[in-house]
Amino acid sequence: MKILLVITGGTIGSTTTNSTIDVDNESSDRLLKMYKDTYGENTDFTVIQPVNLLSENSSFESLNVLCNIMLSIDYDSYDGVIVTHGSDTLSYTSSLLGMLLAFVKKPIVIIAANYPIDDKRSNGLINLHSAVAVITSKKANGVFTVFGYENEHTVYLSTRICEADPYCDRFSAFGGAPLGYTANDKFIINNNKISPTIQELNNKNERLFDTIKLHNSIMLIRPYPNMDYNAVDLSRKPAAILHYLYHSGTACTTGGTKNFLEFAKLCNDKGIPLYIGSCKHGDIGYITAKEMEKLKVQKLYNISMESAYMKLCLAYNQSCISPCELMSKNLFFEYLP
Structure with a gap:
């Protein structure tokens, strides 16, 4: 062996x-x-x-x-x-x-x-x-x-x-x-x-990369009580932002500078792609989650924080396919059924 x-x-x-x-x-x-x-x-x-x-x-x-x-x-x-x-x-x-x-x-x-x-x-x-x-x-x-x-x-x-x-x-x-x-x-x-x-x-999987060069930074944010989005520095403009959510697929949607909805609008105004996860499928959900559905953000379903972050690092540091197309692929069972 x-x-x-x-x-x-x-x-x-x-x-x-x-x-x-x-x-x-x-x-x-x-x-x-x-x-x-x-x-x-x-x-x-x-x-x-x-x-x-x-x-x-x-x-x-x-x-x-x-x-x-x-x-x-x-x-x-x-x-x-x-x-x-x-x-x-x-x-x-x-x-x-x-x-x-x-x-x-x-x-x-x-x-x-x-x-x-x-x-x-x-x-x-x-x-x-x-x-x-x-x-x-x-x-x-x-x-x-x-x-x-x-x-x-x-x-x-x-x-x-x-x-x-x-x-x-x-x-x-x-x-x-x-x-x-x-x-x-x-x-x-x-x-x-x-x-x-x-x-x-x-099963056979396609090879997507011959080499890789990670250099464009991805910002990772996790919510916590009383989080103030004014403390998030976007001046260096990351390639994308992953905003991981509470386990219910939610974040704070009230409170001015503590409001995720306002932060999402700011990211959109600055041209920074914003991804949220792990989102949940289903007919019912919290009102805070439903308010987030109206936003121009990319939703990632049933994926761990680590896999979501590293997948974005791959997606925004390659030129083979668009980042959105790569994020839609299930490369190695990172998306749960």
């Missing part, structure tokens, strides 16, 4: 010195030695390290390096690819790679760790082992994210993993249902109404 291991840093690629965690240039050698000592020599790993940083320091510059490396890989030379990553921005990079690499007919698995691997509390080795199981099972192609807890070895669709809870460091699945899990070195896919089937995962 030949697997390409793409090292990018993060906690899984760090060590602790004087109570401080930081990335370590020898992390890949240590990770593979510990893996082989624990699980044996049955897997042939090839290692590359395009970037080496803590994921909270992720930027368009580092994402461009990683994405273009991933786009240049000869996937026919490997049974699968594993990307090690930091946990802080794991859900963002996972979403981006899922939509960018949906055309690849091999499993790509992104993993992270809760502690450096030389810490006994770390789940890094377990996550690596689960990622290998996803690949060796040869069940499904696509981009997946693995992050386990004790006896839980959860596999997420890369476009549906949501940022971890800051208290217990647990990730969750947008829509409430992870894709599956690993057990006894097998990849088991959950049977539920919102997850794609194995056949759907293995």
Whole structure:
């Protein structure tokens, strides 16, 4: 079994010195030695390290390096690819790679760790082992994210993993249902109404990009009580704005400078595309949501904040198709049914 291991840093690629965690240039050698000592020599790993940083320091510059490396890989030379990553921005990079690499007919698995691997509390080795199981099972192609807890070895669709809870460091699945899990070195896919089937995962997807260069900024806004839109600086004119909504698909529609409707009109006057999500389908809805329907904004339905943001980053940093056309495509199951 030949697997390409793409090292990018993060906690899984760090060590602790004087109570401080930081990335370590020898992390890949240590990770593979510990893996082989624990699980044996049955897997042939090839290692590359395009970037080496803590994921909270992720930027368009580092994402461009990683994405273009991933786009240049000869996937026919490997049974699968594993990307090690930091946990802080794991859900963002996972979403981006899922939509960018949906055309690849091999499993790509992104993993992270809760502690450096030389810490006994770390789940890094377990996550690596689960990622290998996803690949060796040869069940499904696509981009997946693995992050386990004790006896839980959860596999997420890369476009549906949501940022971890800051208290217990647990990730969750947008829509409430992870894709599956690993057990006894097998990849088991959950049977539920919102997850794609194995056949759907293995369907052929078109390749949209040969290279990518992220440079145009997207502004991300989340609502909160008493939010004052006068504090939002539009002077640098972002390429687009994603205004994520409360879970009911709503935002404040009263209160002058706290009124989303007035902010939307301002964006329209300034020629800044405004996207809102995650919106809800249905015949009934809150009056605040119905007031928003009258606006000249782009509505995104049933999509996580991370996937909506990273998809807009793709849409407004390419010239293959119009941003609106790209946003309308379901690139890798980022839109739930």
